[in-house]
Amino acid sequence: MKNFREDFPILNEEVRGQKLIYLDSAATSQRPLKVLEAVMKYDKEENGNPHRGSHTLSLRATEAFESVREKVREFLNARSTKEIIFTKNATEAINLVAYSYALNEVQKGDSIVITIAEHHANLVTWQQIAKKTGAELRFMYVDDQGRLPLEELHKIDETTKIVACTHMSNVLGSIFPVKEIIRKAHEVEAKVLIDGAQAVPHMPVDLQELDCDFYVFSGHKMYSLMGVGVLYGKEEILENMEPFLFGGDMIEYVYEQETSFNELPYKFEAGTQGVEGIVSLGAAIDYIREVTYPVIHEREMELTSYALQKLKALPYIKIVGPPDMEDRGAVVSFVVDGVHPHDVSMILDHYGVGVRAGHHCAQPLLRYLKVFSCSRASFAFYNTKEEIDVFVDKLDEVRRVMGYGSK
Ligand SMILES: Cc1ncc(COP(=O)(O)O)c(C=O)c1O
Known part of the structure; x- marks a missing residue:
């Protein structure tokens, strides 16, 4: 080989x-030469601010940026590029869902269910939402071999509004039964976020087959540069969520006292994005496909x-x-x-x-x-x-x- x-x-x-x-x-993967070369090419030939102008470099940058969005969509088998939002990392993607979705949808009397094996990114964030809303933060526990027994899924019940679970534990190495978790959560009409930070570098992910509501990961653990992450969300849910960050590019019209927001996915991408990171993510996907x-x-x-x-x-x-x-x-x-x-x-x-x-x-x-x-x-x-x-x-x-x- x-x-x-x-x-x-x-x-x-x-x-x-x-x-x-x-x-x-698992902390951060290394980058193949092809990824580094793709970034170098972008910086030498295409760098401009995407979506910001009609001159050639801005158009080249827009093309480089948006072609990666389509590549990510295809890679994960999402339905539409509207469902692919670029973030800084997996942590920011989880925070986006927590603040733009959960804070408005969860209230006292509800529960948020996570596993004890979550990375702090997918734990502290939900702790904060539970504190702010008065909801209960409930844990599913692993067994003494570090696997999640299906019996723990009974923690998901009629009170549950959000289930957030890692696809693969960064400590135990266990792959969690996310399909069963998603099925159970949907039975009680809870939304599910899967933290794929440790999964995407190692296994194919088919979002339509999984049917989770949100899926997040970081580029730097899958052979791209640091500074880029992805939030996948189902279009109908994202459509009804408020923006997370405010500023340039996420707006449609701005008046002195009011603003209307851009369409998906731009509504969630305020300010200049880490385009080199995004370009590197595209090259990393090409590289994974090659290997x-x-x-x-x-x-x-x-x-x-x-x-x-x-x-x-x-x-x-x-x-x-x-x-x-x-x-x-x-x-x-x-x-x-x-x-x-x-x-x-x-x-x-x-x-x-x-x-x-x-x-x-x-x-x-x-x-x-x-x-x-x-x-x-x-x-x-x-x-x-x-x-x-x-x-x-x-x-x-x-x-x-x-x-x-x-x-
Ligand atoms: C399972 C898991 N989730 C989330 C994260 C957070 O990733 P990032 O720091 O890139 O946001 C990590 C990082 O180690 C992780 O292993």
């Missing part, structure tokens, strides 16, 4: 005199299964999340007995290995699991088994440096 490392210039970097082994793609999801999936599952198997063989490692490959993505969190995750990360860095340490923006989950903090290795299809060998071998070194034998 092709060595995809070659497509990613940064993977030639050395860290502390060692070949870089990047195992933190293909089946290849990404096969490679990532092979790496994850290999890493899990090797880690489980170490007596001082505890896996946080499903111990097997069922319904799981390319994220493996773990605790090294007796060693703080920050020490794990710092010592591994001496060998060029980058893993994440801490609470992973999921403090309630770690508290629930009674894990103080943990380390996380996350893989992308550009990683290799040899990299995993180095990473796992060096865990013995971590224990030794911290004063333990390897057992």
Whole structure:
């Protein structure tokens, strides 16, 4: 199989005199040369302010910008480009739904249902809406393997107005039963937001098949630049929502005391957008299509299964999340007995290995699991088994440096 490392210039970097082994793609993925070149081309040949003028560069910029919207629509199988809104990141997309939809639709006596495994972006935001509206914030809990049991769906009931759930947990690696959640929520006429930040880089998403009301993700976790995210919303819902941010481009007519707003999707895109990020997202989609999801999936599952198997063989490692490959993505969190995750990360860095340490923006989950903090290795299809060998071998070194034998 092709060595995809070659497509990613940064993977030639050395860290502390060692070949870089990047195992933190769940925090942000690296960018292939094709994405970087697309941004360079845009800046060299097309940069202008989209929708702002009729001169050639503004028109080229508009074309570059709007062609990505169509690309995203097709990629996710949304019905219309009116349903694709560019944001700064997944966090901003969730906030947009919270403030423009939920704040107006949720009231005291209602419930908002989320899972305990949500990233703070999809947790703190709903906590705020619950506080502002007096609604109850209700949690669905994972089992001791980090999976969401279907019995937890009974938390969704007639009082529920919003269900917000991650497609794949950034800590546990579990893929949640979003289809069942969406079905159950719609039975009680609740709206569903799926946080796809950890899903879109790894698996095809068909929004018409899923039938969720909102879906969000960030470009930087799927091989594009930082500064671009996407909110998908069903057109009929977005049509009735108030704008989130106000200013240029989101208006139709402005008078001294009144303003009428632009049509979808522009109503939700106030001010100049991060066009380079958006262009890079288009190039990232082209790149994923070239590599293909089946290849990404096969490679990532092979790496994850290999890493899990090797880690489980170490007596001082505890896996946080499903111990097997069922319904799981390319994220493996773990605790090294007796060693703080920050020490794990710092010592591994001496060998060029980058893993994440801490609470992973999921403090309630770690508290629930009674894990103080943990380390996380996350893989992308550009990683290799040899990299995993180095990473796992060096865990013995971590224990030794911290004063333990390897057992
Ligand atoms: C599951 C999940 N949701 C949301 C986010 C927030 O993404 P961003 O910081 O790009 O808005 C992340 C980032 O790690 C995540 O893993």
